[in-house]
Amino acid sequence: MGELLLKAGIWLAATPTPSPTSGPSDDAVTPGVVGFAVTFLIAVAAVLLILDMTRRIRRVRYRAEIAEKLDAENGAQQDDADGDSRP
Template sequence: MIHPLLASTVIVAADATQQQYNQDGSPTGSPGIMGFIITLILGIGIILLMLDMTRRARRLRYRNEYAMAREAEERARALQEQEGSVSVTTADDLKNLALKSETRENFHL
């Protein structure tokens, strides 16, 4: 419940404020057309930044996967040189051999 004096004060204050307009017809205090254009430019910039960061994150993930595959191949080649008798011909064989060596190393820890 609102006190009657407070209610009458709010009504008088609302009636006393007059709406003023800018030269372009927008209400005073409104950002107007320039505010819309600046907001639009910022929005487009943020979207482009998000797309760029997504592309960079994807590229970083691909580089990490490639580095891990290269490391697995190097481990397999090193293991092949140590054992000497194993013949490895494909990249899949190298990866499988590297995974076997990793599991051996993990059990020795």
């Protein structure tokens, strides 16, 4: 068994590794103008969605504040009406 491992080690050490070849040209691996345009459009869409979401959240918060004020005013009016009817 040890002899087999020794022969396998020698065989692997003797096997030459391939020399590195030149990679693809820089023009073949860059996204180019189309990639830039798509990335730019996605970024613009994300910014517009974030702005719209911010406006909607702000609108909901303002509506909730107004509803609380109206509820408080209605409660105060009802308290006044109940207080006036009791002697």
